[in-house]
Amino acid sequence: MEYMGRLITDDHDRDPLYFDFDREFDDDGDVEGFDGMLQHIREVTSDEDEALRLLTQKVAEKFVWYNVTSRKNNCLKDNNDSRCVKPLETSEMRGNRDHIPFISKKKRSDSKKKSRSYFFSSVGRTTRAEDKIVAQRKQKKRIRGIDERGEGAKRLTGKKKRKVEKVCLKKLGFDQLDFSDEIKPLISWQEGPDKDFKLRITKRLFQTDMSDYHDRLSMPVNQIKDFEGFLNDEENIELAKPKSETKGIEVELFDLTGASHIETMRLRKWDMNTSSCLMLTTSWKSVLNKGVLQENDFVQIYSFRRNENLCFVLIKMEYMGRLISDDHDRDPLYFDFDREFDDDGDVEGFDGMLQHIREVTSDEDEALRLLTQKVAEKFVWYNVASRKNNCLKDNNDARCVEPLETSEMRGNRDHIPFISKKKRSDKKRKSRSYFFSSVGGTTRAEDKIEAQRKHKKRIRGRDERGEGAKRSTGKKKRKVEKVCLKKLGFDQLDFSDVIKPLISWQEGPDKDFKLRITKRLFQTDMSDYHDRLSMPVNQIKDFEGFLNDEENIELAKPKSETKGIEVELFDLTGASHIETMRLRKWDMNTSSCFMLTTSWKSVLNKGVLQENDFVQIYSFRRNENLCFVLIKVCDGQGCRDGAFGSRSNIAN
DNA sequence: GGACCGGAACCCAATGATTA
DNA sequence: TAATCATTGGGTTCCGGTCC
Secondary structure: OOOHHHHHHOOHHHOOOOOOHHHHOOOOOOOHHHHHHHHHHHHHOOOHHHHHHHHHHHHHHHHHHHHHHHOHHHOOOOOOOOOOOOOOOHHHHEOOOEOOOOOOHHHHOOOHHHHOOOOOOOOOOOOHHHHHHHHHHHHHHHHHHHHHHHHHOOOOOOOOOOOOOOOOHHHHOHHHOOOHHHHHHHHOOOOOOOEEEEEEEEEEOOHHHHOOOOOEEEEEHHHOOOHHHOOOHHHHHHHHOOHHHOOOEEEEEEEOOOOOEEEEEEEEEEEOOOOEEEEEEOOHHHHHOOOOOOOOOEEEEEEEEEOOEEEEEEEEEOOHHHHHHOOHHHOOOOOOHHHHOOOOOOOHHHHHHHHHHHHHOOOHHHHHHHHHHHHHHHHHHHHHHHOOOOOEOOOOOOOOOOOOOHHHHHHHOOOOOEOOHHHOOHHHHHHOOOOOOOOOOOOHHHHHHHHHHHHHHHHHHHHHHOOOOOOOOOOOOOOOOOOOHHHHOHHHOOOHHHHHHHHOOOOOOOEEEEEEEEEEOOHHHHOOOOOEEEEEHHHOOOHHHOOOHHHHHHHHOOHHHOOOEEEEEEEOOOOOEEEEEEEEEEEOOOOEEEEEEOOHHHHHOOOOOOOOOEEEEEEEEEOOEEEEEEEEEEOHHHHHHOOOOOHHHOOO
């Protein structure tokens, strides 16, 4: 373990990667990061080896991720930039492609924030011209997609897909962090040993994983460790069944992000064209609702068998999200590298480390591994070992009370260096939460009661609704204030004659211009992701004379055989914009709804319509084609304030 | 008890990113 | 540059709960 000698002999000359922690964690500066880390580790383990391992891991995560990932947008790409004096030659690192970035020490002081270079190439720093070319290419691709995919194509909205910063878990070695031994005892199963406890996947939480309405956690098959040995024959057969013939496998999820709460979930396998995903569905949102997990967090999922049943444990690899999202508020261990590598200070530490690593390897993966290792060594050993003579374990707010003896470090294993927590602000302390810690303000008893209540509700739901029951989340439904259109007289307000000339059709008279529905806009109508306007059949005026025979036949077809009727929507809420939409009819158990789908959100995006607004939809025929006009009658507030009626008319 | 809004649940195509 | 993969999110269905 190269350079460890320094940490014992204090011979910095032997250590070209010397990292000046005295300056990094100045007594006068913010010591929150390291102290907090130490204190937490003291709370979760009394085993010193284990504590050291945890500390090493945390430091490596913080240091490497901050420098490698969150700053990659600042990586040097421009050789003309005065700050990029000595761009790393590709030949130095890895043939023509990869390199470890390097910045001249002398130049950095000019504007360190811009100039700092790190691993990986820069991302997303294109010029306007480049942006334009890229945009044109994308547009062509979309248009080509329409032509090539034809009728079957469902989505071509042109909406730009969110760019997701990619992180390579393997390069960072995080996919190899296996806490099986640590987690296993936390499950606390008293009735027999759990079998086959094993890390299955290390995963970043994406937007879809965090989405309430998707309510699922995806686990791409090719990221799952030992997938072949993962499921037994029976389970493989079940998951291989067509979707219509299986509900998946019932599994238990132990959620160590929040007091080991157990969720009964379903495991499904979705086969796509060229890959497959395992999906944990049903009650995933219960885990999300604890508020512990955030987008971009990293989690690990371990599997095991209890009484032959498949179970999972979820743990959060905490704070990773910060390092991507750069949301320092979420990270009480935020490590201020701008201060650590001060313009005026000695920048030898980090650059020296990079330079040394460049000298010993040209392989970037290896370089990254070395950097991680070096940082962890330096950070941990300096703070844990070299300070041992000054470290404390005192709760009386003295910073140096009792030196940490060597025997304590390796013998009794019950001491972790400690600096008084009174140095830390209450605000910071309150927000702290760490690996494996329970979450929120609830006690264990409260958690247990809540878990029992939810469990009872789940069981009751199954009993009452039987096999077909899909949902029983226990989430309280939003209460919607009801308004009686008839009482308000809105359903009789007919502006046909006023609106008709606004359509401005010059080539012939429009026919059958008629009010069809007066409607309040509900949340679902306003929802972007539903992208539909519902029109309950029993609210439509003159429903019998509304559609011609051909249209009635089309809409009566089973859903699999029709795409609905193409209609035009004139949107008078915003400059007579016209949308081509589809009219469908959804037959429910006891009623039916017409739905205007496709491009409804384009109307919403104008920002004119709000939830609870009242709109009217008129229909007419132009060249025999069915068309609609939408007008806004009044907004929800207007109704309350008497624009179209008195407050007393609002139903309770 | 019926109507229907809200949204859970599901499927899978589109698309950006990566790899060959 | 093409092929492949992983993720996103659009589209659809239908159940639960509330209100009349």
